[in-house]
Amino acid sequence: MTLLDFARGPALYLSLFIFVLGTGWRLLHLWRRPRMPDLSPAREGMPSNAVAARKAIVRGMWPRQEFGQAALVTTYNGYIFHIGLAVVFLGYAPHIAFIQRITWLSWPALPDVVMYFAAAATILSLLFALYWRLTDAVLQRISNSNDWITWTVTFLPMITGMAVINESSAITVAREQVIYPTPLAIHLLSLELLLIWFPFGKLMHAILFAFSRGTTGIRFNHRGVEL
């Protein structure tokens, strides 16, 4: 078994297994924690809990001017790498081919030039996020190993992915044989590392953000506060 076979086979399925099981377990655990109903009478005239949760989830997507320049820098840089990662993962033709191979799902790819721009922006943005975390006094104080591991497992697939690009995506997809098996295997393994880490670290915020914002939205709505 070559390294690529390993990355495409057992490593991929093991990482997906850990990803699904770990994420499910963490969510189930949260769901099973005790819940106390709020017995106080709700403020009259406020929207339903479902509407309040939805509004809070959407409202949390952009920053409030009142919280200053640092908030804007953190938020806009966050937009760049979140959108960049989504575009690169979901829009690049070889990635779509990979997803199709394991799920049968497929969709049209974005042009390579868009991919290169998105990848460059994402890498620069992640580097800036690292710089900000290393130099900002607040972030220095609150950062822990979760932050460093999460940054590393997010950055690695970007860098290892750049190492396997040497031709247009159309040619890559059309090839029957991989011309750089080892760099591709390393790229796949780096993605698998991210999948394995996902349930254990703060990458879970990709799911938890909705619950976290939603519960606060409901709490504040109950009191008559519009967030």
Place this chain on the structure above:
Amino acid sequence: MSTATEVLHPSFDKQGTTSDTDRLKAAVSSFLTDFGTTTAVHLEACVHCGLCAQACHFHLATGDAKYTPILKLEPLRRAYQREASAFSPWLKKMGWYKEPSIEDLERWQELVYDSCNMCGRCTVACPMGIDIAELVRDTRHGMYKAGLLPERMALMDRTAQQWNSTATPGEDLPDILAEVSKEHGVEIPCDLASADILVTAAPAELGEHTKAMADAAKILNSSGVRWTMHQEGFDASNIGFNNGDIALQEKLTRALIDTAVKIGAHTVLLPECGHAYGAARWEAAKWYGKALPVRVIHMTEFLDEMLANGKIKVNKTKHTATFHDPCQIVRRGGLEAAARRVISALGLELVELENHGTTGFCCGGGGGVVSNQRATPLRYKVFALKQAQVEATGTQHFVTSCGQCRITLEMGAKNANWDKHVDSLLEMVADNLIQN
């Protein structure tokens, strides 16, 4: 996992003679009872972006990163990860999360009590929507159980346990009210066997803010409602809510509700006090165990309703005013519009502070910080933020609807040699009341 968490200049007080091991056990056991679904989701959702620091007036006023709100939760977070998270058995075995030590709790006392008003501005700033203020309260529950309160707050706790009030024993209330009544020339009913409204007070209204008490009486008498104060339940300020003393919070809450039920009141009227509103309006039912048999309203709501239904009328002034939004009444209480309707009824031209409503700055005294004497220098630094915003409005009046905010702001103004008077919304209504 460990966070760089050393807190500079630690200062803490300790109550009781329990061993450190037992203190720690008590704190962690209290933390564990608070880990419901919402608390757990909020403890797990943090991405360590640090934006909460940009909302915290203690961080903004000092520039010190130790005041970052999410850092204040570190003992709680560590206890959660180690004892109650999805992977805690493995994390514990691997030694990834160190149990908080007694020294950690001692160091964190300053962050949890001296430099947090539980005002919730950080909650509004958090992109994950984490209700940090509520989690600080959970942390205080554990700190109280560990006997790690600032001594001034512990003293008030002991007093309230004995008297159901931090101001006076109930049996002295009739005499105090008689004095206030005489001084201000207004009738204040006390201990009536039955009434529609049980009126409550904040401790300051029985001391330095007696005009507020008398003005409330003036408005209530003018509106024609049947009301009384009662020595069995009169102090709404609820120091248990601030200190993290759950048993006291329940006791004080029950005193108000049981008294209201006893005299057949349909409403408990809360004074101009923020934490009274937080404790009674939103949490009383939790301690009562079922939906309350009485309605609980804040003085601002009462004034708003009385003005709206024409039970009271006021002269319109032509003055300008700015309004300080008390956190527990507005950001965490939902009465932003009610206060502004009362201001409008008074004919005041409102000039909003740069930060107002749900993103307004706390006065710096909430959450018991105003009573915690050792936090005074820090509180004065925070006051400068509010002073600058008020001065920028250039208005004639600086109004608020919380007595604790007034005291904090008055002390700040005095320290800064700033000759700005802080008006009570209630007192402004009373001063402009058209007598029936």
